[in-house]
Amino acid sequence: MKRVPLLTTVMGKPWLWSFLAALLIWIATIAFTGGQGAGSLLSGSLSFSAFFVIVGIGQMFVITTGPGNIDLSIPANIALSGAIGMKLMDGQPGLIWLGVVGVLGAGMLIGCANYALIRVLRIPPIIATLSASFLLQSMAIAYGRSIRIQPPEMFYQFCTGNIWGVPFLAISVVLLAVIMGYVLTRSIYGRWTIAIGQNARAAELAGGHVNLIRFATYVLSAVFASLCGLLLAGFSGGASLSMGEEYLLASIAVVVIGGTSVAGGFSNVPGIWGAALFLYLLVSMLNTFGASAGVRLILTGLIIIAVITAVSGRKSARTA
Amino acid sequence: MNASTSLPLKGAAVKSSGLNYARLLRSALPGVSLAVLLITIFIMQPRAMSYMGMNLMLNLAVPIALATVAQMLIITVNDLDLSLGSFISFVACVAATLLDQHPVLGCLVLLGCIAVYALLGALIHIRNLPSIVVTLGMSFVWMGAAVLLLPAPGGSAPEWLQSLVRIKTPLLPFAIIVCVVLAIAVHVFLMRSTLGVVLRGAGGNPLAIAKAGWSLLRIKITMYALAGTFGVFAGLFLVGLTTSADASIALRYTLLSIAGVILGGGEFVGGRVSPTGAVLGALTLVLAGSLLSFMRISPDWQIGAQGAILIFVLALRMSVNRLEARPL
């Protein structure tokens, strides 16, 4: 009898699994290297995971709003925003604010455009964000064609620096995740987002402003993706067109591995961190083991499938 | 909510004919948009209206049409295949390497691919997994396998494949004939056969289909295996045209195939798809590219234009739907 509460607590926190998996992989890697580079591996994984987490949070809110809701415009958005940010900053520390404001503004516009397609033209979100991403991609190509612009030194320092081995970026993103965690579970907006994901019609009839909430969610996702684009450009010393490519799959993968239901209405923020660490550590473990690119890809794919298989098995056991 | 129960009213006849009109308009939309596009192309570039011109424009459309049909089959059962592009790339790589050098082994691998698709269908059904995530994972797997097989672009397609896709047919270019045959064959199978009814029904109301005694598992496996088969065809046709392959040769096909299905009047959920529409949708997307080059628009905007066309056609469809939904 006493074990029941413990069990239900663990079951109620599906994100624990992603952290556990990340930890196991970290241990496996370190065991292989004999303890060498444990700290730098962790530090590196914190930096890289931070980007996954930023887009993951935005994607999670979108996925929470229910089946069919997904933001496919993230990669194109990242590419375009990185380019905009670098151009506006123009390598000058004095213009960093302009870059940040400009990119956030661009993110909001993109979010508004996405939602306009969904709402005004009644296009299913997948197709709406897909077609928006086609347009954004072309814009990024046309706009980012000019020579590569370096980020301002100060911005570069922020994106790559660390304190006692903990990257600034990771600290900021952990803070962001904590805030968004509260937004999801304890704010009115978050509650309604989850409600809509479970039953949009019931949410409307219960007095929810469904369209407003969904609008906010798409804008949120776009702004987070733009922010990620800006930071990524700062991190890698300039924007590139292909910068966002892996983030579509990654953003969905971290959300799912983190224990969020793809069908919507059941989400959590901490799991995104666990999943992002897991994904990064996995790739670096395979690197350490000397696996080729092909093997790395195959294993990453198989693990995503294995995780989703395990996760949904657990869930159906719980509801049964 | 309760839809109003009908009472025999004088307006009923008017209403149903209005409904049919809108339905007709909506199903004609994919064809009309393709026709408009073609006519624009012909006006801008009359030379395109020749056998050679059409062949040039439409050759690459065939693999995309095949991919779109594959995607449509998956969408019919309310799933989505995000791995289709990397799968077709993998098939192309197999065709350019194994199939050329060890034909038997190559064939076995391709059959194995179809089996993997069938297994995926089974897995997704049995564990009730979201197809988006599973196929997302599979896209890594196919890509990884393709990289292992063909680390750098190259290889060469078997001779017979190259000559097959370059057949010169009388009157109409081969590409058009393939597309027409494809559309008709899939239409007859999915829309007209009794099996097709069950398969589509599984998208519309899976519970009802299960209650009627059909195995949803078998339906999913069938659909995925068929999608895999069309994916294999798409890869083979593609590599026949390009003669060599690389691991990312068809990555765009994932998004193009989804766009094609939607352009063709398909819907994401509820098993509402149209095979002829899907093929027309794929052709529309391909011709949009040709139109742009005729208009001398920078290739930077190629992708953007496909997005714009998608949005435009969907906006049109919405207005048709509005027409239909307008209360009398």
Add this chain to the structure above:
Amino acid sequence: MSDFQRALVTFQGVGKSFGAVRALSDVDLSVQAGECLGLIGHNGAGKSTLMQVLAGTLFADCGALLVGDQEVRSSYGVQMARQHGIRCVFQELSLCPNLSVAENTRLMSPAIRGWGWRRKAKALIEASLDQIFPGHDIRGDDIVAQLPIGKRQMVEIARAFVRVDERLDLVILDEPTSSLDSRVAEQLLQFVRRFVCTGGSIVLISHILGEMLDTCDRITVMRDGRVVEIRPAANFTHASLVECMGSAAKAACEQHVFVSRRAHGSPVVTQRPARQANAMTVNAHPGEIVGLTGLAGHGQSQLLIQILRQCIASGQGAALVAGDRQNDGVFAMWSIAENITISSLAHLKRGALIDPDAEHALAEEWQKRMGIRTPDMRNPILSLSGGNQQKALFARALASRSDLILMDDPMRGVDVGTKREVYSIIAQEAAKGRTFIWYTTELEELDYCDHIYVFRDGQAVLDLPRSQLSEEQILRCSFVEQTA
């Protein structure tokens, strides 16, 4: 019971459990050839479970299921039921909305095959529709999604009676008339009698007592998963049926002296139904309970939603109690508490965040007031029985501070005990000055209303104060074709 007749199907000591819940225990029942057997009971009495066992969609845990003289329980399934000529029309619609009427027919009848199967299927289903619902106006190639719900139900019923070289001995009709208007329902019941006269058997489940008494040969009453009474229908009356079902003790409905609240003050709601042709509006004054009635699906729900949307948009606030719990009400993944507090979150904030203690307190308070039977409000909403889920939805609406409460036939599928509890709470809240607009399909609920609007064809056609309420007038207005 007349055992000398040929028993088509016999249950002997059949039991079925879902986890700890015993849905059926020790059921003995037989269906004779050529009879219409009624099955009646409260929610959770086990009617639907029993019929699902018969249709082959659920397996019985124990006991014997005899079809003819064969014991078939262990190998029974949907296909086998069909082979034995047993078919079922379930409550939830089992048509595929993306397919045409004819294609849906084919799904159920594998015998329709070969060249021209579509034409055959169309002819068969149209013939069946003609036979059951003369003047139905449905064509075989109509897409189901484009038919209104009543017609879908007609298609579903007609489909169960399509026969192609197969046996058709027994059809289970589970609440077949729920989405049919009375004219069509009458057609159906007449057909049931004709079908029975030609030797077929029907099992009819309905909550409309009159329907059961008029149509059935025998009526079986179930309670708590057991069969408690089987009698020829002629030996039952309304009163004895209700008594057998063991409903909660009837409190005499206290008849208040009717005082109109319309003499002074202005209405809180003045709404013209969307399809209203004349200037008539539905009005509600503060503290009033306004009833909407008429045949089901004649625009009452639409009016409620219209009012709700306008009130929310204008910031006036209104709360709706959904009748269709699964589609319009419940958030299935949430706890009971979260389901209740969702409409009141703005008042539960401390700073920018929702205060969990305040939320819990609100949930507890409403658990007491509504009498929601659960050990812990943090349990999932789906752990509650249907009636208690409905109470939670009432709690959601009443806990919100809206002065206007809209009720969309909220007592659908709710047991009598719960109903009475809720009626008294509604009366209390109205006395405190809250306004209720109540769409109901049950005429006796109109006794609780101050003003009643009768709807027909999406329009309000009659406005009655309670003092003038008469069933006869309501029925006349629901049916008679006249412009107000």
